[in-house]
Amino acid sequence: MKMDFPVAKTVNARSSVRTYENRDLSANEKDQINAYINKLSNPFSADVTFRLLEKASSSDREKLGTYGVIKGAGNYIAASAADKELALEALGYSFEKLVLYATSLGLGTCWLGGTFNRSGFAAAMNLKEGDLFPCISPIGYPAGKKRTMESLMRWVSKADQRKExxxxxxxxxxxxxxxxxxxxxxxxxxxxxxxxxxxxxxxxxxxxxxxxxxxxxxxxxxxxxxxxxxxxxxxxxxxxxxxxxxxxxxxxxxxxxxxxxxxxxxxxxxxxxxxxxxxx
Structure with a gap:
């Protein structure tokens, strides 16, 4: 089956990027990401809502914060789902598909499940009562050089190692x-x-x-x-x-x-x- 991107090549190319060039996505890239979001689906019969968030257009830019873990990113992708069976699995499925698509465009991402201002991002998402909101990701142009903190985080988590x-x-x-x-x-x-x-x-x-x-x-x-x-x-x-x-x-x-x-x-x-x- 013809895929939107080569699976093995894209999976191997993806890595967590925590340091970005200090510029927003281009209008064309935003259109590509939003178009891909609109056609995302999952095999678990659970609806997942995505938003491409722009830090510069936020009413309070500081609310879209990541406690210093992410630097330079002006855009984020966030997802929520109604609380039902397999909703979190569906969200993970669709979110990773979007992450890999972004990777195929040459963009960097980084799954964040804890180190972000959850209330600030939740407000930007316009969540409904009871919605699940477990994670976000920056999305942008990877900086040429990693910060010391980023290299340390990758070392601590053994980011490049996988189980046998x-x-x-x-x-x-x-x-x-x-x-x-x-x-x-x-x-x-x-x-x-x-x-x-x-x-x-x-x-x-x-x-x-x-x-x-x-x-x-x-x-x-x-x-x-x-x-x-x-x-x-x-x-x-x-x-x-x-x-x-x-x-x-x-x-x-x-x-x-x-x-x-x-x-x-x-x-x-x-x-x-x-x-x-x-x-x-």
């Missing part, structure tokens, strides 16, 4: 690692999942192959501030985005569906999220 296949992907149960040979043509979608970004680089996704079905699980490693800011569920949406785009690019037919909990014994703190079923 044997830690993430399993066959029939959680005691038998899945090999690339076992995965066959799905080795590519799984590798794209392995390379996905996540909060504090925790990589919380675990996937169990059960015949032709792939069950997605969340291995919790972070405490959420409250039930409505569960950033690791957003991470699961990112993982499903990478898997789905890679499968579509390779024309591997199937769909996501939440099943009754699969009869697979799970380790402590591991939660079933959704499954990928083969077929049209």
């Amino acid at each position: 296949w044997s830690e993430l992907f399993f066959k029939q149960n959680f005691s038998q690692p899945l090999t690339k040979d076992d995965a066959g043509e799905f080795a590519f979608p799984l590798e794209m999942v392995r390379l996905a970004p996540s909060a504090v680089n925790k990589q919380p996704w675990r996937i169990v192959q059960d015949k032709d079905t792939y069950h997605f699980y969340l291995a919790r490693s972070l405490k959420s501030e409250n039930d409505k800011v569960d950033i690791q569920r957003v991470d699961m949406g990112i993982a499903t985005c990478h898997f789905h785009m890679a499968a579509l690019e390779r024309e591997l037919s199937g769909k996501f569906q939440k099943l009754a909990k699969p009869e697979i014994p799970t380790p402590e703190q591991v939660q079933y999220i959704i499954s990928w079923l083969p077929g049209k």
